[in-house]
Amino acid sequence: MSQRPFHHGNLRAALLERAEAVLRERGLDALSLRELAREAGVSHGAPRSHFPDRAALLDALAERGFLRLDEEIRRAAVRERDDHARTLRAAASAYLGFAVREPALLDLMFATKVDEPPEAVRSAAERLFATMSGLMDAGVAAGAYPASDVARLTLLLSATVQGASTLVASRRITADQGEALIGDAIALLCSGAAAGR
Amino acid sequence: MSQRPFHHGNLRAALLERAEAVLRERGLDALSLRELAREAGVSHGAPRSHFPDRAALLDALAERGFLRLDEEIRRAAVRERDDHARTLRAAASAYLGFAVREPALLDLMFATKVDEPPEAVRSAAERLFATMSGLMDAGVAAGAYPASDVARLTLLLSATVQGASTLVASRRITADQGEALIGDAIALLCSGAAAGR
DNA sequence: ACCTGAACACCGTTCAAGT
DNA sequence: ACCTGAACACCGTTCAAGT
Numbered sequence: 148m149s150q151r152p153f154h155h156g157n158l159r160a161a162l163l164e165r166a167e168a169v170l171r172e173r174g175l176d177a178l179s180l181r182e183l184a185r186e187a188g189v190s191h192g193a194p195r196s197h198f199p200d201r202a203a204l205l206d207a208l209a210e211r212g213f214l215r216l217d218e219e220i221r222r223a224a225v226r227e228r229d230d231h232a233r234t235l236r237a238a239a240s241a242y243l244g245f246a247v248r249e250p251a252l253l254d255l256m257f258a259t260k261v262d263e264p265p266e267a268v269r270s271a272a273e274r275l276f277a278t279m280s281g282l283m284d285a286g287v288a289a290g291a292y293p294a295s296d297v298a299r300l301t302l303l304l305s306a307t308v309q310g311a312s313t314l315v316a317s318r319r320i321t322a323d324q325g326e327a328l329i330g331d332a333i334a335l336l337c338s339g340a341a342a343g344r
Numbered sequence: 345m346s347q348r349p350f351h352h353g354n355l356r357a358a359l360l361e362r363a364e365a366v367l368r369e370r371g372l373d374a375l376s377l378r379e380l381a382r383e384a385g386v387s388h389g390a391p392r393s394h395f396p397d398r399a400a401l402l403d404a405l406a407e408r409g410f411l412r413l414d415e416e417i418r419r420a421a422v423r424e425r426d427d428h429a430r431t432l433r434a435a436a437s438a439y440l441g442f443a444v445r446e447p448a449l450l451d452l453m454f455a456t457k458v459d460e461p462p463e464a465v466r467s468a469a470e471r472l473f474a475t476m477s478g479l480m481d482a483g484v485a486a487g488a489y490p491a492s493d494v495a496r497l498t499l500l501l502s503a504t505v506q507g508a509s510t511l512v513a514s515r516r517i518t519a520d521q522g523e524a525l526i527g528d529a530i531a532l533l534c535s536g537a538a539a540g541r
Numbered sequence: 542a543c544c545t546g547a548a549c550a551c552c553g554t555t556c557a558a559g560t
Numbered sequence: 561a562c563c564t565g566a567a568c569a570c571c572g573t574t575c576a577a578g579t
Contacts, residue, residue, distance in 0.1 A: 156561095156562090158562085158563090173458070174456065174458050179551085179552065179553090180552080180553065180554095181551080181552060181553080182551095182552095189563070189564090190563065190564045190565065191552095191553090191564090191565085192554090192555090192556090192563070192564065192565070193562075193563050193564075195554080195555090195562095195563090196561075196562050196563065197562090200553075200554075201552095201553065201554095250456035251456050253456075254451075254455060254456045257510050257511075257514045257516075258451060258514065259371065259447035259448050259450075259451045259513050259514055260514065260515055261370070261371050263515060264514070264515055272516060276516075299524070299525075299528050300528075302511075302517065302521065302524075302525050302528075303504070303525060303528050303529055303532070305507070305511070306504055306507030306508040306510075306511055306525055306529075307500070307503055307504045307507055307529075308507065309506075309507035309510055309511065310502070310503035310504055310505065310506035310507025310508070310510065311503040311507070313454050313503075313506055313507070313510060314454075314499075314502070314503055314506065316456050317454045317455065317456055317457065317461070318457055318460060318461055319454075319469060319473075320499065324499065327496070327499075328496075328499050328500060328503055331496050331497075331499075331500050332500055332503075332504075335500070335532060335533070335536045336532070338536060339532045339535060339536025353542095353543090355543085355544090376570085376571065376572085377571080377572065377573095378570080378571060378572080379570095379571095386544070386545090387544065387545045387546065388545090388546085388571095388572090389544070389545065389546070389573090389574090389575090390543075390544050390545075392543095392544090392573080392574090393542075393543050393544065394543090396573095397572075397573075398571095398572065398573095
């Protein structure tokens with residue numbers, strides 16, 4: 148029993164943590180329930196108590212990914228809360244940083260689902276979207292654009308940042324090109340949206 | 345021998361075609377070399393003659409995906425070649441349509457690579473990027489923006505369309521929301537870029 | 542050049558049994 | 561409630577052998 152004093156009711160947490168490391172270091176293909184169990188010092192059937200199947204583990208990883216990304220964006224945005232364009236740049240840059248550090252996890256978060264994504268994942272993803280929306284609301288307060296445009300501009304910003312992150316994570320462009328890209332996008336968003344109508 | 349008159353030197357093509365169907369209907373996880381071999385009526389070792397391993401098959405699928413997407417975008421753009429904004433909308437809409445019809449394939453095309461993507465895939469992806477760049481060049485000719493901005497604006501458009509496609513393919517937004525999004529993006533791109541500098 | 546078929550190691554999943 | 565361990569079906573990969 149002193150062999151594994153580590154898990155006393157926290158096997159679930161240990162599996163998730165180890166899974167995130169494998170994802171980071173060796174990618175999704177290398178992620179195996181049996182290997183995780185082995186490394187945690189439990190039998191191969193043990194994970195089943197916490198995750199009914201492999202898909203359930205992946206869903207939990209995606210959910211945690213969204214929560215972490217949301218948290219990182221919030222923290223970055225709050226540090227630059229005085230200037231709207233700087234706020235957006237800080238948030239987008241945090242998003243891009245996450246993509247660079249956790250490319251396989253980001254893939255998993257936005258992987259195609261044949262059926263609807265599970266409730267917990269959907270909810271975590273919406274929390275992230277709500278955060279982005281909140282950042283745009285601050286822009287309205289600062290007079291950058293009318294309140295009626297917030298929904299569309301939030302979607303536009305989200306898509307652009309997500310696209311830039313995908314291009315960087317899949318090695319189509321460098322991280323620096325990604326940063327320049329979001330800089331251009333935000334400049335266009337702030338100036339164009341103000342001038343437009 | 346009349347059992348399989350179908351493959352006489354075209355097993356490779358048969359495997360690819362069948363793999364694309366599986367990807368479309370049941371997703372990446374359901375894609376198995378052994379099943380493909382079974383359905384093609386050959387032994388499980390046969391695919392090895394054409395694809396050294398599973399990753400090689402996936403790379404070939406990604407490469408073909410890029411070539412097809414490029415082709416579809418070119419065809420859509422040429423139909424609306426008279427008006428620059430309409431050209432961009434048609435191209436972006438074709439991209440989005442591809443994402444809706446082939447979400448798992450698009451995932452595969454932009455999947456994270458731990459090491460560099462193979463030459464053939466990289467080359468096909470660059471061909472797509474070159475097509476996008478060519479569309480923007482036409483905008484320069486039409487006086488929509490200075491030639492010096494083409495590289496950055498191409499990247500910006502590519503990222504936004506890719507992001508919108510990911511959001512649609514992963515069921516975060518509907519296809520209609522995706523269309524509206526790219527409409528906004530292109531309007532902003534054309535007007536903002538002209539007014540900006 | 543292309544395909545067969547046995548062999549190996551690994552995997553996800555199920556389930557009766559233990560504590 | 562949580563974990564063990566045997567069992568099953570499936571998979572990717574290797575390789576000697578065939579044509």
